[in-house]
Amino acid sequence: MEGRSINFGAGPSALPEDVLQEAAKGLLNFEGTGIGIAEISHRSKEFGACLSKLESHIRTLLDVPQTHSILFTQGGGSAQFSAIVLNLLARHRLLHPELKDEERVMDYVITGSWSQKAAAEARRLGGGKVNVVVDSREFSTKDKKSFDNIPPHGDNNNAYKFSPDPALIFYCENETVDGVQFAHDQASPASFPFHRLPQSALLPLVGDHSSSFMSRSIPHLADHAVIYAGAQKNIGPAGLTIIIVRQDCIVDVDAAAKLGASPVPITMSYKTLADHGSLYNTPSTLAIYVAGLVLQRMKNMGGLEYYENVNRAKQAKLYNAIEESEGILRRKVREDAGSWMNVVFDVAGDGADTRFIAGADKLGMKAMKGHRSAGGIRVSLYNAISEKETDQLIEYIKEFVRQEKGRVASEAA
Amino acid sequence: MEGRSINFGAGPSALPEDVLQEAAKGLLNFEGTGIGIAEISHRSKEFGACLSKLESHIRTLLDVPQTHSILFTQGGGSAQFSAIVLNLLARHRLLHPELKDEERVMDYVITGSWSQKAAAEARRLGGGKVNVVVDSREFSTKDKKSFDNIPPHGDNNNAYKFSPDPALIFYCENETVDGVQFAHDQASPASFPFHRLPQSALLPLVGDHSSSFMSRSIPHLADHAVIYAGAQKNIGPAGLTIIIVRQDCIVDVDAAAKLGASPVPITMSYKTLADHGSLYNTPSTLAIYVAGLVLQRMKNMGGLEYYENVNRAKQAKLYNAIEESEGILRRKVREDAGSWMNVVFDVAGDGADTRFIAGADKLGMKAMKGHRSAGGIRVSLYNAISEKETDQLIEYIKEFVRQEKGRVASEAA
Secondary structure, eight states, X not given: OTTOOEEOXXXXXXXXXXXXXXXXXXXXXXXXXXXXXXXSOTXXXXXXXXXXXXXXXXXXXXXXXXXXXXXXXSSHHHHHHHHHHHHHHHHHHHXXXXXXXXXXXXXXXXXXXXXXXXXXXXXXXXXXXXXXXXEGGGGOSSSSOOOOOOOOBOXXXXXXXXXXXXSEEEXXXXXXXXXXXXXXXXXXXXXXXXXXXXXXXXXXXXEEOTTTTTTSOOTTGGGOSEEEEESTTTTSOTTOEEEEEEGGGOXXXXXXXXXXXXXXXXXXXXXXXXXXXXXXXXXXXXXHHHHHHHHHHHXXXXXXXXXXXXXXXXXXXXXXXXXXXXXXXXXXXXXXXXXXXXXXXXXXXXXXXXHHHHHHHHTTEEOOBOOTTTOSEEXXXXXXXXXXXXXXHHHHHHXXXXXXXHHHHHHHO | OTTOOEEOOSSSOOOOHHHHHHHHHHHHOSTTSSSOTTTSOTXXXXXXXHHHHXXXXXXXXXXXXXXXXXXXXXXXXXXXXXXXXXXXXXXXXXXXXXXXXGGOEEEEEEOXXXXXXXXXXXXXHOSSEEEEEXXXXXXXXXXXXXXXXXXXXXXXXBOOOOOSSOSEEEEESEETTTTEEOOSSTTSTTSOOGGGSOOOTTOOEEEEOTTTTTTSOOTTXXXXXXXXXXXXXXXXXXXXXXXXXXXXXXXXXXXXXXXXXXXXXGGGOHHHHHHTTTOXXXXXXXXXXXXXXXXXXXXXXXXXXXXXXXXXXXXXXXXXXXXXXXXXXXXXXXXXXXOSSEEEEEESSTTHHHHHHHHHHHTTEEOOBOOTTTOSEEEEOOTTSOHHHHHHHHHHHHHHXXXXXXXXXXXXX
């Protein structure tokens, strides 16, 4: 559409234009009801169908087994940082009422800013002890301070120290700020070390998939206790959170509170959400509707496999362009840990970041400034960014690199 | 617009059509950025301006003093049922660290389903004792079981038993399900008994204004500790919660937890929201944008006074039409307690409710079925329902009453 930019922002982020066109109509008249989607009752049969469709799309696209429920709520990943602790400590309390708080362990795999925040929230809430399974900064080749890698878990070196019977095991699949992600190829040493987990049929494994959800398949999905994601990266507007939860983790938090667990706000209890089909209270109806349209479109385009292939190609092209810039652009994270969704790099030279962004802006390519805590450039390649748009960026990068080389040459002269 | 119904639903509910038209454009291109409002970063300057404007509209329209902060979050009234308990018990703990849990009292004024739910959540969370200040069912003239009135607080009869130093005092200004509301006229015996409250400069008075927010001025606003509202009645899509909080109620919940208070999920702490200008985590950007458009329109139309006058006229006409139906329609709540926003009534005769709804439906008037727990008819007259649309409904009611009378006469013959 005339006047639309290419939005490489990290989230909220680009949505498919045809979905937005459709949503614009739905705002005024949803499914011929004469009522807009933001105005219709969440108890209406029309909205009920919309919610069911979203659930069924997620189940089909990700192949979620019947052992797992799909729940919808509000509050994003930050609210889930608390919800996972409260619900899974309640579960652990019911399983092991005899343990003292300091004997309950929550395992956190720390690979970036978001997992660090998640662990901080577990410490704040208490009720158990946080064990840092690994902190990837210790494996940084740069300065021992950077989240620039995925720690090794090979036969001869294993950085991950899991506890024998933790209340939860947390990892963040893709670190949006730092641009590191577990490798999708399970044979890679930078994949998540599922084989290193304690042996148990009902592992309390929690994956924060906020910024990679629906961009590619989820390895070992069925082995997870909880997978959650905010919608605002690949699938919809902010204000919707998706939770995939194994049913043994939907527990009576009030019974656990009677045994000494912390009280759980009613809207944060997975049981409340599950018992009411995610309609205990009014959900984000508009965000649910848009997410449904996005996933319908995904199915029409060829499902997760199609997106996985496109996303693989997009990131490969971009990392390649960085590689070929001969030092003008410098990737910030180790090769095997590079995120498919958030590609972070620096531009060599004073003020070069600003030049890079200004030049892109002129061509209608926007929102590539790195996170305020990280600086540099961050290019987010979520599902709504097409391969063609990625190619446009790469053309720009090539031109930019030529100019920068020219500048360096003339300054040297 | 062609094909648009009149939506008398209780929430999510009608929004002004011109706002929806504008929002439809914003979905594709927000403020000329080339990026849609659901796609733009919550950290962008454009969205920042949008959020500031919403806050400033609320402050101006409601005349919120500088002693109070305006915060935005997610989760609606149900999440606030928990948040008020957690934040205000933390405040009480910091003020009175020496008290035992059973010595901390939370006062609840119960006038309907929502205040009942709020009190139930306070009991669930614990950390203090719930004192029922009054339960309006005891004053029902019908059956001692109905939320059909506002209890009396005259010179000679005072139903309200407030505690001397409670952690919070809760009331729900308008009960959406039951159709009762405190009288706006402060001289009415059905108004909220502000003069009966314990004497204190910093009362922990909490008003749930979810379904009446922005429909008329808020009496004694400056005396409140917290006023909150979900957006999805008068001002916007579901997924946005507005909290007006007096600054002494923004407390360090972690310090309180060290003294024994319950831990507070980080996104539920008012201090987290306040310290980060409501941008600790990604907010419901789309809902914030639409609410901003609705309030801009309110200002353009003449502000709160204009809406208050129109809303007063709308409900008066509707209650009057019920009165004049000579028993065909029967109001369910006492005269002085009738809600301006949610007018509830029964239709006399077998299957008459269904006939009423089907007849209205044919004329494009929708969503008037009473709440599943209450039955009968509920007509919601939120701000987006114009006086003209209310007149259309009243014309229909008159015609319906004529027909029902004819039916009764012919059945008697």
